Amino acid sequence: MNTQEKHKRLRSAFGQFATGITVITTRDGSGKPVGITANSFASVSLEPALVSWCIDKNATRYAEFAEAEYFTISILNSEQRTVSDLFAMRSWDSSLFDEVEWFEGHNTVPQLPGVLARFHCKTKNLYEGGDHTIIVGLVEDFDADPQSPLVFFQGDYLTVHGK
Numbered sequence: 001m002n003t004q005e006k007h008k009r010l011r012s013a014f015g016q017f018a019t020g021i022t023v024i025t026t027r028d029g030s031g032k033p034v035g036i037t038a039n040s041f042a043s044v045s046l047e048p049a050l051v052s053w054c055i056d057k058n059a060t061r062y063a064e065f066a067e068a069e070y071f072t073i074s075i076l077n078s079e080q081r082t083v084s085d086l087f088a089m090r091s092w093d094s095s096l097f098d099e100v101e102w103f104e105g106h107n108t109v110p111q112l113p114g115v116l117a118r119f120h121c122k123t124k125n126l127y128e129g130g131d132h133t134i135i136v137g138l139v140e141d142f143d144a145d146p147q148s149p150l151v152f153f154q155g156d157y158l159t160v161h162g163k
């Protein structure tokens with residue numbers, strides 16, 4: 001089996017794990033808003049409050065997140081597929097924020113309205129993770145508004161009716 005086929009099979013096996021979908025937002029060095037769709041979010045620790053996510057080292061937004069002091073992780077609701085698609089678009093451009101409602105929040109980080117929960121983080125550690133970097137954030141503040149989540153499973157969106 002060649003590497004490409006192995007990656008395809010591995011991606012498909014990873015995709016058997018249903019996840020929520022988050023958008024992670026920050027500001028770049030010049031203050032422009034930056035966002036990326038990510039399903040690698042995980043809760044890590046209660047005391048201190050820590051969360052993690054992984055960013056592809058080849059992502060066009062890599063430097064912005066690797067260098068960010070603050071970022072917010074927002075968990076998308078079942079109606080926010082277009083928001084997920086928008087922040088998953090290739091070749092990042094800050095003007096994409098013109099296509100979505102947002103406001104400025106904790107530490108001037110851009111915030112999305114209507115989400116299930118937000119974790120306002122200060123970057124604590126970056127860890128080597130193969131072709132990704134594992135980013136651990138210290139949760140400085142958070143809020144939650146339980147509702148139906150947007151779910152990612154087997155490479156596609158699912159809507160789960162809960163809460």
Ligand SMILES: Cc1cc2nc3c(=O)[nH]c(=O)nc-3n(C[C@H](O)[C@H](O)[C@H](O)COP(=O)(O)O)c2cc1C
Nearest residue numbers: 037038039040054055056059060088089090091092
């Ligand atoms: C549901 C979903 C989950 C994703 N999760 C991650 C992730 O955890 N980490 C990551 O670096 N990229 C993730 N991506 C990919 C980025 O959102 C984005 O599509 C990619 O970085 C765009 O390519 P570019 O960097 O070439 O512009 C995810 C995309 C989707 C649709």
